[in-house]
Every structure is written in C-alpha cells, then in structure tokens.
Amino acid sequence: MQLFWDRGYAASSMEELVARTGLHRAALYGAHGSKQRLYEAALRRYLERVAGPRAAPLAPLDASLPALEAWLLRAGESAAGPEGRRGCLLAVAAAEAPRPATVGRIVEAWLGELRSRVARALRNAQLRGELLGAVEVGPLADALCGSHLGLWALARSPAPRPAVASCAAGLRAWLGSLRSGSPGA
Amino acid sequence: MQLFWDRGYAASSMEELVARTGLHRAALYGAHGSKQRLYEAALRRYLERVAGPRAAPLAPLDASLPALEAWLLRAGESAAGPEGRRGCLLAVAAAEAPRPATVGRIVEAWLGELRSRVARALRNAQLRGELLGAVEVGPLADALCGSHLGLWALARSPAPRPAVASCAAGLRAWLGSLRSGSPGA
Numbered sequence: 001m002q003l004f005w006d007r008g009y010a011a012s013s014m015e016e017l018v019a020r021t022g023l024h025r026a027a028l029y030g031a032h033g034s035k036q037r038l039y040e041a042a043l044r045r046y047l048e049r050v051a052g053p054r055a056a057p058l059a060p061l062d063a064s065l066p067a068l069e070a071w072l073l074r075a076g077e078s079a080a081g082p083e084g085r086r087g088c089l090l091a092v093a094a095a096e097a098p099r100p101a102t103v104g105r106i107v108e109a110w111l112g113e114l115r116s117r118v119a120r121a122l123r124n125a126q127l128r129g130e131l132l133g134a135v136e137v138g139p140l141a142d143a144l145c146g147s148h149l150g151l152w153a154l155a156r157s158p159a160p161r162p163a164v165a166s167c168a169a170g171l172r173a174w175l176g177s178l179r180s181g182s183p184g185a
Numbered sequence: 186m187q188l189f190w191d192r193g194y195a196a197s198s199m200e201e202l203v204a205r206t207g208l209h210r211a212a213l214y215g216a217h218g219s220k221q222r223l224y225e226a227a228l229r230r231y232l233e234r235v236a237g238p239r240a241a242p243l244a245p246l247d248a249s250l251p252a253l254e255a256w257l258l259r260a261g262e263s264a265a266g267p268e269g270r271r272g273c274l275l276a277v278a279a280a281e282a283p284r285p286a287t288v289g290r291i292v293e294a295w296l297g298e299l300r301s302r303v304a305r306a307l308r309n310a311q312l313r314g315e316l317l318g319a320v321e322v323g324p325l326a327d328a329l330c331g332s333h334l335g336l337w338a339l340a341r342s343p344a345p346r347p348a349v350a351s352c353a354a355g356l357r358a359w360l361g362s363l364r365s366g367s368p369g370a
Binding site: 169 | 191192193195196271272276277279280281282283284289290292293296297300317320321323324325326327328329330331332333334335336338339341342343344345348349351352353354355356358359362363
C-alpha cells in the first residue's frame with residue numbers, strides 16, 4: 001500500500017514490491033495473483049485504514065453541517081500536514097489511466113459513497129435550517145466532492161505548503177458562507 | 186503530448202513514443218535527449234496550446250468577476266465534454282511522484298501563475314464592489330485553484346459524466362453566491 005501510495009500503479013515495479021513487502025516474488029504472486037490484484041488489495045486497505053476514518057464524520061445518518069465542517073477540517077489538516085505530500089491513494093488511482101475495470105470500480109464506488117454522504121448531510125442541514133434555503137444541494141455536493149479531490153491533488157503537487165492550508169481554509173469559509181445567518185449572508 | 190496526456194509519464198514507454206511520433210528512437214533521443222526532456226517539451230506545448238488558452242479570460246490586468254465566471258464556465262464545458270475524460274495534462278503531471286525537479290518546476294510555475302491571476306481578478310472584483318466585502322481573497326483564490334484542479338481530477342476519474350457537469354455548475358454557483366447583492370446573500 002505504501003509503495004503504490006508514493007509511486008502510483010504504473011511506476012511501482014514488482015521488484016520494489018518484493019523488496020518492500022519482504023516476500024519472495026513467487027509468494028507475492030501466490031497470495032495476490034498479479035500486480036493488479038495486489039493494487040486492488042492496497043486500495044481496499046487504504047479505504048479501510050485511511051480514507052474511511054477520514055470520512056467518518058459523515059457516516060451517521062443524521063450528520064449535517066457540523067459533520068461537513070469536521071470532515072473538511074480533518075481533510076485540510078491531513079492534506080497540509082507532514083504526510084500530506086503523499087496525497088490520497090484513491091485520488092492517485094482516480095488520475096491513472098488507462099485503468100483496469102476492477103480498479104475503476106473501486107475508485108468509482110468510493111467517489112459515489114462520498115458524494116452520497118455529502119449530499120445526505122447537506123439535505124439534513126437544509127431541513128434543519130442550518131443552510132441558506134436558496135442552495136441547490138446536488139451541484140453543491142458534487143462541487144464539494146470535486147473540491148475535496150482537488151485539495152488532495154494540490155497536496156501531492158509541487159505547490160508550496162501554505163497554499164494547501166490556505167485552500168483548505170478557503171473551502172471551509174465557502175461552506176461557512178452558506179450557513180443561514182452567516183455574516184456574509 | 187497526446188500519449189503523455191492519456192497515459193501519464195511513467196506508463197508512456199519509449200516504444201510507444203516512437204510509434205506515435207513516427208520518429209526513430211535515435212531521432213527522438215537526438216531531438217530531445219531523453220524521455221524526460223520529451224515530457225518537458227510536451228508539458229510546455231500543452232501550456233501553450235491547451236492550458237494557456239483556457240486561462241485566457243484571466244489574462245487581462247483588469248479582469249474581475251465576469252472573467253472568473255468565464256474561466257470556470259469554459260473549464261466546466263471542457264471537463265464535462267467529450268475530451269474531458271483525458272483530464273488536464275498538467276493536473277496529471279501534478280499527481281505523478283516522484284517527479285524530476287524540472288517537471289516539478291513547470292507544474293509549480295503553472296499553479297503559481299493561475300493562482301496569481303485568480304487572486305488579481307478577485308482583488309479587482311472586490312475593489313469594484315462586485316464581491317461581498319467580507320470575502321478573504323487569499324484563501325478564496327487558493328480554494329478556487331484547488332477546486333479547479335479537482336474538477337479536472339473528477340473529469341479524468343471514473344465518476345459518471347453528469348457528476349462532472351454538476352461539479353462545474355456547483356462551483357459557478359459558489360462564485361455566484363459571493364457576488365454582492367446575490368439572491369443568496
């Protein structure tokens with residue numbers, strides 16, 4: 001998982017995977033069948049250990065605006081922190097092409113799940129009157145998910161680190177400006 | 186340029202570059218020295234022919250909110266259009282790691298230039314009273330540039346195409362909500 005995270009799929013060689021896992025090539029192929037299967041397993045582990053916990057604030061069915069704010073805050077702290085330069089393995093996988101269909105399905109399922117959670121939290125926020133009534137939930141959910149992907153893309157890019165923290169702050173301010181009764185409104 | 190755009194750097198082999206350019210390997214190395222030099226030339230050509238024209242609305246020194254809206258509209262149409270699945274070559278280069286220092290500098294210069302143009306247009310918009318006074322230009326400029334990168338990441342990802350168009354619409358609505366006197370404000 002660590003090697004794919006740093007290098008992406010195409011640039012991770014079986015030689016390095018053998019060196020990093022400490023397994024012999026035959027044992028690696030035996031356990032996972034191919035570099036592609038190993039990559040799929042790495043993506044699933046990343047979902048379970050990294051991306052899942054990061055999206056945890058959005059998991060409760062009654063999550064609303066405070067959960068969205070907590071999610072963005074956590075993402076911003078991770079992206080601008082010392083590990084942030086590695087970016088997000090799922091965002092790296094989303095950028096690699098051509099991708100095997102099985103990898104595409106894992107990435108698509110993650111993007112879809114995140115989008116559903118964000119849209120649900122926005123609908124809850126609107127029902128509770130936390131959000132300005134004029135906000136259209138669908139495009140806002142897609143824009144927030146796209147921007148979250150962009151925050152991770154910026155974190156992995158050669159952009160200076162203060163720009164990553166500033167981007168995260170700007171995204172939080174954006175969400176804050178949609179709060180009903182916000183100073184900007 | 187086309188092959189790097191579709192595949193990224195690591196997955197583009199010299200064999201395919203030879204096949205796509207119609208040049209012999211010796212001629213390719215003679216003209217560009219290495220795959221890395223060829224990649225740098227491809228990035229520069231992409232900047233000149235694709236990314237530059239897309240950011241043209243932001244070039245005038247007096248560009249303000251209408252220019253930002255035109256830039257986002259153009260990016261959204263390209264990202265959600267038939268060529269959008271390829272994403273943006275500079276965004277692909279920003280995601281690849283480890284990257285040679287020369288490639289990093291080209292990507293960083295582009296991110297920096299785009300950020301400067303967006304920040305200048307936001308400052309102009311604020312001076313002209315087009316933008317809500319409470320908006321903080323710095324984080325907003327970084328958030329818009331990060332979100333623009335995210336739009337292109339989403340375009341290249343396996344996400345369904347309507348999500349890309351919806352993300353672009355949501356980003357335009359976000360900018361619209363910051364216009365002074367907007368219905369949401």
